Amino acid sequence: MLRKRIIFSLIYSDGYFMQSRNFRLQKVGNLNWLEKNYRFQSIAFALDELIVLNASKTEKNITEFAKTVSDLVNDVFIPIAAGGGIRTLEDAELLFNSGADKIVLNSLLFQDPNMVMKIIENYGSQSVVASVDCKLNLGSYEIFINNGTKKLDYDIQKYLIYLEELGVGEIYLNSIDRDGTGFGYDFDLIKIVEDITKLPLIIAGGAGNENHLAKGLQINKVSAVATANLFNFIGNSIPNARDYLLDNGLNLSNRVFDTLDLI
């Protein structure tokens, strides 16, 4: 049976990892800080995937970002998806060569579909995650690009079909309203999206505790639950959440071996 996934999303900006709340960023610490406070390697053993997003709002320094990605690769034995600021095939190539298994695209999906198709042609659908940032406005969901600053004149249904036709491999659905709040996922939004897309669906934005993760994982068409909440998931809370979810019969992968037996 295909398992569902727990994903941690690290938000990166100019050398630091950030806590994001409604897409406003707060500096938390650099990679050393992450290693020191999160014992990142051991926490990563409780994850299924890592997403690293470059959210720098100034000129995005993709070379420096790529270096951070390659440092992270040494620490974890799970897939890493990296994105933020990818505009060209060379940007994508740099991240893949730095050890990213997938890339995450957002603004480019709308701004340069030909480039997206070129990337897909070179690296395959399974390597491209389409990030979709949504916000509720007067009862309907709007889609934003450019770190949540530019609204698209697309309704969500049409946009998801457009993405599927582009050939992306997965949808990373983020709620700007819930982002960083810890109030739980936007299940109304998820309900709309799961009825439209046939692609594997990753939900993000709002998870604050293991019950939120559980509720997300229980949705049939949700393939993965993501959290970017550095504050709520500090210390052992990710490993504990995984144990809790497994104990509650959720469909997550099991690890048979202990790291210490292997080296």
Add this chain to the structure above:
Amino acid sequence: MKIVIVEYGMGNIRSIVSTLQYLGVQDVVLSSDFEILNSADKIILPGVGSFGKAITQIRHRNIDNYLNEIVLENKKPILGICLGMQLLGNSSTEDGNNKGLGYINGYVVKFDNSLVKVPHVGFNQVKVNNKLKLYNGFNDIPTDFYFTHSFRMKSDVEINQCYCNYQEDFVASFERDNIAGVQFHPELSQTNGLKLLKNFIDKF
């Protein structure tokens, strides 16, 4: 221990390298040179991307002839990972009809996207057989490994295959003498994958 990863311009090898180093392999080399490949204790054939492009690159660099000698004649252990495993088979329908290296009787065809979500992404269970070298020390229960692929291998003959189920059974791994392949990514499969790679290092 020297492991050479076949370099043919495709595939994300960073995580394979760091995983092998984590497992204590002193010498991890990336090469397409005959002498270097032939000096390896073990060879890994990686691969991400499309089959047609990959086999073209391999032939272009003469790697197919090198591997014929090193793997078939000199019997050096080789592990194909993901696309690398598919390349060890007879053929694939990705990018038209392409012949593989033909070391293993398997053919590669696309998942039917009217039946399942394609690509097949995520951890899925492999019905492991712990009498095989790859799964030495595993329990004989379905074990999770990380997959990401749109094409899968089928085989009508015995290649010591272990299956994964995604609407239907497909070949998740095989091993025959010195030749082994895994459709999943052991380097991305947490401790389950680390253990399998350790078996390739220690038992082949």
